[in-house]
Amino acid sequence: MARYIFITGGVVSSLGKGLASAALGALLQARGFSVRLRKLDPYLNVDPGTMSPFEHGEVFVTDDGAETDLDLGHYERFTGVAARKTDSVSSGRIYSNVLEKERRGDYLGKTIQVIPHVTNEIKDWIAIGDEEVDFMLCEIGGTVGDIEGLPFFEAIRQFAQERPRGQCIFMHLTLLPYLAASGELKTKPTQHSVKELRSIGLQPDVLVCRSEQPIPDKERAKIALFCNVRPEAVIPAYDLKSIYQAPLAYHEAGLDQAVLDAFGISPAPRPDLSRWEDVMDRITNPEGEVNVAIVGKYVQLEDAYKSIAEALTHGGIANRVKVNIEWVDAEIFESEDPAPYLENFDAILVPGGFGERGTEGKIRAAQFAREHNVPYLGICLGMQMAVIEAARNTAGISAAGSEEFDHEAGKKRFEPVVYHLKEWVQGNYTVRRSADDDKGGTMRLGAYDAVLKEGSRVAQVYGTTRIEERHRHRYEVDVKYREKLEKAGLVFSGMSPDGRLPEIVEWSDHPWFIGVQFHPELKSKPFEPHPLFADFIRAAKEMSRLV
Template structure:
């Protein structure tokens, strides 16, 4: 009897150990010294390494600002607003997670102070706290922990299984007053989920003064001291620096920050961000995480993943034929305003074995007023535009720079220059065509001016008076209405595609017949056949515009089809490439939703 009880207890203990090892694992990434240190890329790269070893990974980005989401931010304030499948308008770092990890996240994967306080206040209004005084501790901190635990278990993509590991990036810098409630929440969280399931990675700056070029470790020491003072001890310290750190600097950080020397990793500036996962892998980050979090080794995973990643890096750093794209926008002073656009261009260029060079052309510099007020700036802008191999007009809001965009589009149309318009870029292309081909000189968008010929109108469901909840957001289906379409061929000759949207205005349906008679074909339409999603121009090498934002789902190993077409056309290879597509037989298992470019034919051999 005693033996049976002992065996029974042993079975329970062993079951408990197994459950502990398979529990959700959390990696918290914090930043020190300055913001914008690269926590998002580090988080994405750690996830890439874990995925390459077969683990299911999800990510959460915490932004301490009080805004509910990023939807109302100016691009100059916070960079690009990234849009998710479910319509969530979130921080651009979630774009990095999706691109690096190849997953689809949700709006709740972006936590803000505004969301947390809104959630707690709504509970208080319902009486959930039974009349208690609502305080930062425990109510706000509990809400943060509950949110993280709930979101971490949401499956990504079509995988019904829960993720194995959740990577949490805490925005800002340790010591910021607005992030204190989150820091306290994670101090408690490490005990809630047990230490063996929680790991802290601290990313810090190690500056190098020009006078000595010596690596200064004192800022990192102070940053870690402050983090430890809040009750969180870093398990791994990643030091950002201009050049590789000497061993003496690593030893100093190790000694004063109470972290083993092997757990202090230098991350110097690199030519391409795609190299960051490899640097972490070379520094045995997976081995560290495997030991620290007691990860169970996976056996059924794609071991060629990192080989593909290395090939991507080699192509990105190789000296290739250059392709120059003129990006005509109004936020050109800040590259982060077009982060996803630039990455999508880069993904396509790498696929086409081209070295990308982007020229930022401020749209207002192309306008006639600039020629009058500042002729030098005007001529420089047109020189940059005219000497490029292709033209891209991205999305945006507001009337500033619209006339410059229209002028650039007219030049691309009349000079047979490869052109891609995104969102507002499509609307500007429609306005330009109406003015100069249909001869409606006053043609415009209702967003900018009230005229007789409003070829772009406000969508009926747009509720005026509010800036949030009024746009057509997230993943929508576009159906191809003809087989005679360059874009359809680029997508792999599928009947429909799913892409993400972010807009309030659409092409006026009453002008569609006139446009198409004059040679502007709307080859892709919405589910209800009412909204124009894709336009192409007849008798032009590549004149394409889309109402959606294809850059949002572009991936390093799976570039976006419209961007791929622009790069091929700008390189003078599109006609040859499409000939091979026409000859290829579609694969019977080609997916109909969100296919990759040329999903049924391998075109690397035709590059």
């Protein structure tokens, strides 16, 4: 039976609960324990799938097809444990489940209430997979005091009471603001946050205190006294040069030891941190640098492309180079020549997205990369735009476009070389979708196989001709244009096993130009960089030497 660590936050949001949870998971792994991390979000959306990237950042997709919070990306990158549908749940999902049960009559006509029905549903969700791991880390989204979070706080209070003593602990992340005028770190916000937590029946066992300044011993002692926490369980958390320094920094601060002490695990196994020491050595001692342009449409919020940015960093780790990322708004190129904006980069990446805005700019970015022999990686929509560019400028299909951008019924502006995917094979059955379906959860989601062409660049990169990658899209390149595009030199080097869906395209006469329909960034890790990103940065490194 798993031991549970519930991670909560206070004072302000965006303190790094997800990163602290992921780092703690990595430290427990380094001591030989198995872990699983889980995110409980109080918002009423069923999942983040239909939320704007500007609102909530990227959507992280699991192998089993769940659209989840971006924190699950941190969990996977730090622990290597593949997330599942059961590792992410929102208030919307919980209430939806409760109401479905009520409609079926599962509650035998009882009045449905937050306590016990909603809290029981949350507790049941928390307990899924209880026997599989040594530690289950559950992060509660938002901050203590948020009204929408109350059912979750009540549920974890009940859960801890119902488990054997010593099987659950609480870790609380707070902020120690520094007042420059007085030269003081202020502990009062942390005291009030813990007071709020205790008022709903939760006493933290470990306090993680974010601070921009060193925390003096006397301040740690004061926090411990007023928050009823052992002094050694007050853990400082400072700003870091790289997020991948977090496991080493938290270990040095004593986080993993404080957690094991709270569970009474003694003597604790010694940690093996060599993996993280190697990662940080490669980050802090690069042997060069490359400049990569990400030409996207959500560039105002970098979290919209969080996994891509991290995967590029991983590619840099693999090649021992620093990757300098510049975010370039694709809309700029809709009316201007892209050359002045892109000519100084060693590589160009065009990521996914939805809707027509910025797509002509992405097409022109792909054209610039093709014509100037700049390494190019197109992901999802970035692949589709590269295909449209090839169709227009090399295959003689001047009106090439996507069905996604023909909004008016009966008025077709484009010849749709990219069409709305209405049918595909998933496992042993066929999935069918229509354009009128609900938006949430109706895309081609999760892990699917692809077969790579013998001798192609991607086959060389992967070192195999059979791969499995995660998808999130509802539009697809139409395979009927394959012959015409391949005659122009654009090779369809990866296909679905049934040969109906193009998965990868590449230019045969280009130094490095690959477009993929899936999202390789979702499976990349600092200690196991995704092969596409590792080779993309290798190509960028070669490009930088030529300039």
